[in-house]
Amino acid sequence: MAIQKTRKDSVPDPRLRFEPQSLGLKQFSRKFFLNETTHIARAIIGAWFCCRHDNQWYGARIVETEAYLGSTDAAAHSFRGRRTPRVEPMYMEGGHLYVFFVYGMHCCANVVTQPAGVAEAVLLRAAKGPETAPTKLLSGPGKLCAALGINVAHSGIDLLADADVRLFQSFGEDMKLGVSKRIGVDYAGDAAALPLRFFDMNSDAVSGPLKLRTPK
DNA sequence: CACATGATCGCCT
């Protein structure tokens, strides 16, 4: 059995290298991240999630997200207004990044939404790389962070500033939206059943069981 | 495909 390594210090996969500026990609506005969180979760499917490492850019396109609705959402880290050093970035203004470490080995990345003080966020669950990369390379929140070299040191950075992690708008592509309950939050009671997971029905890079792969 | 299990450790109670 291969030894499993923690992903706190992973480096981006070279197959995800690309040049954001050569594609003429545009970033989202601050105002965009103040929209309703579920709307943002749907709208960023197709967007490019990018990370700079050693002066090189790496990126992939989001195909699956989940919305976490703050103090009233039993599945959210900010449930009942919980405010600890780890969760603090969730309380920042929309457009910041919240990264946390779970299960002793994986990092998960979120895009924070809403005005400062309202702790809602969108978990980035899966993305698709170029044809030359394995389909499942970024299929799952932990794998997505590992493949792009995202870790807890990136938590709290502003995606709109001149930062090492950014999100760029997609320019129209065919996408069939799927919706389901969220994955891995069965402890959250009634909140576990809410339809807050969004994904591209046409993508093989989506994570999770096939039985949840249902159209909207 | 579905389901079960072990790995591994920071966070919060």
Place this chain on the structure above:
DNA sequence: GGCGATCATGTGG
């Protein structure tokens, strides 16, 4: 101390 916004692997259908 208990457990998690996960994953790889192994079993069985």
